[in-house]
Amino acid sequence: MAKRLLEGMKVLDFTIVIAGPFISRMMSAYGAEVLKIESRSHPEIFRTFGPYRDDHPAPFNPWYNRGGAFGVFNTGKLSLALNLMHPRGVEIAKQLVAWADIVLENFAGGILKRMGLGYEELTKVKPDIIMLSSCMQGQTGPHAKHPGYGTQLVNLAGFSNISGWPDREPATIGAYTDFIAPRFSLLAILAAVDYRRRTGQGQYIDLSQYEAGIHLMSPLILDNEVNHRVATRMGNRTAYAAPHGAYPCRDRHQDRWCAIGVYTDEEWQSFCKVLGSPPWTKDARFSTLRARRENEAELNRRIEEWTVNLLPEDVVQRMQEVDVPVPVAILHTGRELEEHTPPVKRRSPYTVPHGAYRCRWEDRWCVIAVYTDEEWLSFGRAIGSPPWAKEPRFATLAGRKEHEDELDPLVAAWTVNHTPEEVMSLMQAARVAAGVVATGEDVMDRDPQLKHRRVFRELDHPEIGKYHGIVPAFDLSKCPAEIERAPLLGEHNDYALKNILGMSDEEVEELIREGIVE
Amino acid sequence: MAASEKVEGMLSPYRVLDLTDEKGQFCGKLLGDLGADVIKVEPPGGDPSRNLGPFYHDEADPEKSLYWFAFNTSKRGITLNIEKPEGQKILKRLVKSADLVVESFAPGHMDRLDLGYSDLGKLNPGIIMVSVTPFGQTGPYRDLKAPDIVLWAMGGRMYSVGDADRPPVRMSHHSQAYIQAGLDAALAAMMALHYRHITGEGQFVDVAIQAAVAQPGDSNWDIRKRIQPRGVGGFNPSVQIMRTWPCKDGLVTWVYMPGEFGIKRNAAFVNWMDSEGMAEDFLKGFDWNNFDYTDITQETIDRLEAPTRRFFMSHTKLELLEGAVKHRILFYPQFNTTDILESEQLSARGYWTEAEHPELGTTITYPGPFAQFSQTPPRVSRRAPLIGEHNREVYQDELGIPEPELLKLKQAGVI
Numbered sequence: 001m002a003k004r005l006l007e008g009m010k011v012l013d014f015t016i017v018i019a020g021p022f023i024s025r026m027m028s029a030y031g032a033e034v035l036k037i038e039s040r041s042h043p044e045i046f047r048t049f050g051p052y053r054d055d056h057p058a059p060f061n062p063w064y065n066r067g068g069a070f071g072v073f074n075t076g077k078l079s080l081a082l083n084l085m086h087p088r089g090v091e092i093a094k095q096l097v098a099w100a101d102i103v104l105e106n107f108a109g110g111i112l113k114r115m116g117l118g119y120e121e122l123t124k125v126k127p128d129i130i131m132l133s134s135c136m137q138g139q140t141g142p143h144a145k146h147p148g149y150g151t152q153l154v155n156l157a158g159f160s161n162i163s164g165w166p167d168r169e170p171a172t173i174g175a176y177t178d179f180i181a182p183r184f185s186l187l188a189i190l191a192a193v194d195y196r197r198r199t200g201q202g203q204y205i206d207l208s209q210y211e212a213g214i215h216l217m218s219p220l221i222l223d224n225e226v227n228h229r230v231a232t233r234m235g236n237r238t239a240y241a242a243p244h245g246a247y248p249c250r251d252r253h254q255d256r257w258c259a260i261g262v263y264t265d266e267e268w269q270s271f272c273k274v275l276g277s278p279p280w281t282k283d284a285r286f287s288t289l290r291a292r293r294e295n296e297a298e299l300n301r302r303i304e305e306w307t308v309n310l311l312p313e314d315v316v317q318r319m320q321e322v323d324v325p326v327p328v329a330i331l332h333t334g335r336e337l338e339e340h341t342p343p344v345k346r347r348s349p350y351t352v353p354h355g356a357y358r359c360r361w362e363d364r365w366c367v368i369a370v371y372t373d374e375e376w377l378s379f380g381r382a383i384g385s386p387p388w389a390k391e392p393r394f395a396t397l398a399g400r401k402e403h404e405d406e407l408d409p410l411v412a413a414w415t416v417n418h419t420p421e422e423v424m425s426l427m428q429a430a431r432v433a434a435g436v437v438a439t440g441e442d443v444m445d446r447d448p449q450l451k452h453r454r455v456f457r458e459l460d461h462p463e464i465g466k467y468h469g470i471v472p473a474f475d476l477s478k479c480p481a482e483i484e485r486a487p488l489l490g491e492h493n494d495y496a497l498k499n500i501l502g503m504s505d506e507e508v509e510e511l512i513r514e515g516i517v518e
Numbered sequence: 519m520a521a522s523e524k525v526e527g528m529l530s531p532y533r534v535l536d537l538t539d540e541k542g543q544f545c546g547k548l549l550g551d552l553g554a555d556v557i558k559v560e561p562p563g564g565d566p567s568r569n570l571g572p573f574y575h576d577e578a579d580p581e582k583s584l585y586w587f588a589f590n591t592s593k594r595g596i597t598l599n600i601e602k603p604e605g606q607k608i609l610k611r612l613v614k615s616a617d618l619v620v621e622s623f624a625p626g627h628m629d630r631l632d633l634g635y636s637d638l639g640k641l642n643p644g645i646i647m648v649s650v651t652p653f654g655q656t657g658p659y660r661d662l663k664a665p666d667i668v669l670w671a672m673g674g675r676m677y678s679v680g681d682a683d684r685p686p687v688r689m690s691h692h693s694q695a696y697i698q699a700g701l702d703a704a705l706a707a708m709m710a711l712h713y714r715h716i717t718g719e720g721q722f723v724d725v726a727i728q729a730a731v732a733q734p735g736d737s738n739w740d741i742r743k744r745i746q747p748r749g750v751g752g753f754n755p756s757v758q759i760m761r762t763w764p765c766k767d768g769l770v771t772w773v774y775m776p777g778e779f780g781i782k783r784n785a786a787f788v789n790w791m792d793s794e795g796m797a798e799d800f801l802k803g804f805d806w807n808n809f810d811y812t813d814i815t816q817e818t819i820d821r822l823e824a825p826t827r828r829f830f831m832s833h834t835k836l837e838l839l840e841g842a843v844k845h846r847i848l849f850y851p852q853f854n855t856t857d858i859l860e861s862e863q864l865s866a867r868g869y870w871t872e873a874e875h876p877e878l879g880t881t882i883t884y885p886g887p888f889a890q891f892s893q894t895p896p897r898v899s900r901r902a903p904l905i906g907e908h909n910r911e912v913y914q915d916e917l918g919i920p921e922p923e924l925l926k927l928k929q930a931g932v933i
Contacts, residue, residue: 222572476713
């Protein structure tokens with residue numbers, strides 16, 4: 001077998017959660033040997049984050065081996081459970097530095113240094129070591145020691161402020177910087193490896209995830225500095241295209257519905273409790289059956305606001321778990337809904353709320369982006385040339401931008417009768433940019449392009465079971481990426497201590513006895 | 519430091535030919551900042567991304583695009599029409615002395631011009647060619663039209679973002695997808711260079727922007743078959759929890775975290791409020807050890823939130839940031855670009871860097887090194903090139919094309 005790209009490169013990995021482990025996961029995919037240092041007494045915190053297949057990790061299975069996200073970000077690594085709170089643990093870590101080419105860590109600024117594992121210390125063991133520290137705001141400056149997560153850093157780096165609708169609060173966007181910073185980190189490491197090959201010199205890399213992230217804001221930073229314009233969020237709109245946005249589509253699954261019938265006052269009380277007793281449930285307009293009947297339209301709207309975020313199975317579970325269960329049923333298929341229509345849809349004088357409520361999974365979307373006037377003509381033909389598509393006010397980009405508020409609902413009224421896949425293929429056949437707004441299922445299981453590229457690889461883990469690891473977005477023609485499952489905690493203790501450090505069985509046993517190796 | 523002063527950088531020995539449009543430009547910028555000699559090859563008249571705003575003083579002009587400025591620092595610039603045979607000949611001459619070619623044309627375009635990897639690899643077996651395309655070189659979607667919003671949506675980063683009652687929403691302004699792909703392209707280029715040092719061989723690298731966007735994957739679906747809906751926090755959808763709070767001059771994001779995770783930090787936050795006399799008894803006496811959203815009532819949440827809201831409202835973003843750092847509490851205010859430019863931490867670390875723009879009679883401040891290196895800091899060695907700014911330097915001084923021939927090429931629309 002041909003030599004793998006990073007074969008022979010040895011990485012001592014102290015990193016946690018995403019921003020660090022993502023770096024070594026990419027290195028492992030190309031053949032680097034990555035030894036992850038963690039411990040049972042202070043487990044890598046991501047081991048406790050889930051998702052777990054059954055939501056409740058069974059007690060006979062140690063929970064720290066079952067976290068799905070840990071499994072994804074630690075593929076192909078070896079695990080040594082080493083207690084760094086113990087001075088001998090630190091000594092062993094130093095011996096491993098002598099073995100390593102690269103050391104990675106992403107604790108809050110200065111923590112590893114205080115443990116005696118700072119760069120200066122490590123160079124005494126291995127003068128040409130390359131060490132990368134990646135923390136929120138860098139190792140120096142007044143905010144160096146502040147711990148944090150990517151979900152918060154996106155606020156400081158300005159990404160939240162440019163995400164969402166102009167008339168609303170910023171959207172919650174997740175840990176965006178956690179997925180950006182590790183790519184900068186690996187670029188830095190590979191450049192430093194090249195420099196060391198040429199000069200023999202190692203170095204220390206202090207990567208602030210804040211500073212790296214700001215590079216993705218660059219044009220907006222310059223706009224502020226030069227034009228004093230403060231960028232804010234603009235929904236899905238852009239100056240260069242209209243229509244440009246996400247439009248609702250028909251579900252590819254059948255619509256999902258549940259039926260709820262609240263007969264008695266006790267059931268109404270239960271029902272409100274299940275909803276978490278939001279203030280509106282205490283409103284006098286809903287306090288009696290009669291009042292609820294009078295305000296049924298608003299009541300139903302409010303209930304739907306709640307059910308629409310849940311699977312019907314969730315609704316049933318919650319309604320049944322309370323002291324006085326609320327009558328509830330899942331309507332599984334369109335046909336079932338049809339058949340249930342008389343008892344469910346018909347308003348009952350005795351039962352309010354009473355009806356079928358839309359649940360999650362009918363929420364399907366497609367994006368469309370029309371840039372040029374030619375594309376606009378193609379778009380019109382693709383949707384069957386309705387009269388509005390020929391209106392002069394929409395004929396030019398400037399016109400479409402001016403009338404965007406009227407245009408978007410017209411587009412949506414067409415898309416809503418099609419599945420997102422239909423919209424995408426109709427539009428793309430007409431050379432208009434469009435794509436499915438992919439759910440987790442679309443990305444992981446359905447997208448034929450991502451399948452073709454084998455971005456997600458099935459792995460078998462003794463405790464997680466079957467799951468998918470992820471390879472980088474690039475294919476090197478001569479160096480395929482290969483990944484293996486994530487390690488169990490301490491799975492490679494013997495390998496690390498005996499094979500790498502040459503310890504005897506007795507020495508290893510002693511370390512275990514003393515709680516240094518766990 | 520003068521804009522064009524030469525310093526031994528991390529990647530000094532390498533030459534990069536950058537034929538990308540906005541889809542891959544960040545790759546060349548990164549390699550250039552790391553010290554590589556990056557030559558931006560633009561079609562005559564300039565790269566289309568020069569027409570992307572925002573513009574310097576809002577003057578729409580291909581020499582004043584701030585988008586172009588941002589992602590083309592540390593590059594020299596030449597114009598070359600590679601659609602013409604003479605242009606292809608010149609590019610091939612340049613390839614002989616190059617290490618990397620980065621391009622972002624549609625799949626197959628470079629092959630049709632006889633400039634594909636199979637052609638360039640024959641001229642220079644060590645050449646590494648990195649192609650950045652929306653979906654990759656092969657596969658069922660390779661020819662689809664895909665601006666940022668399509669790639670963002672199809673990479674799975676849009677569906678769960680936004681409010682429950684509105685469509686999924688992308689990140690506003692310029693393409694984030696393209697920048698991520700440019701970053702991956704730079705990474706892949708360094709990997710391929712590493713391989714070349716081991717084997718002496720170049721290779722072809724196929725970067726897919728959709729796959730770059732999809733890197734987080736979705737283990738919630740993979741493991742639990744759950745789709746994350748929009749606008750729901752994940753703890754307990756039947757109660758309303760504040761996440762984004764108004765403060766004196768903006769917004770701040772804070773959630774009382776349940777479980778092990780929250781015990782220390784929630785208490786630390788309440789202590790901070792208390793030290794300013796703003797924590798009420800209910801909050802002070804609250805038992806964080808058994809705090810869990812699954813069985814909480816809205817009333818309890820409301821009682822936790824009322825004093826919290828008053829506390830945030832009585833402070834500015836900066837006061838809250840400094841307090842969060844001091845008390846080691848995990849939250850940040852929502853910064854905009856002004857806040858970022860004025861950040862004390864960034865200036866304390868000497869983050870910002872300047873580049874002279876003599877033709878504009880000004881100096882512009884840019885985001886500085888993406889990381890601090892003890893030996894070889896990356897730096898903006900020059901501002902983005904003007905259209906054809908280094909034609910003479912590259913064609914005449916380096917390739918030795920004589921003046922009259924250059925003139926002919928210019929008249930023929932090649933350069």
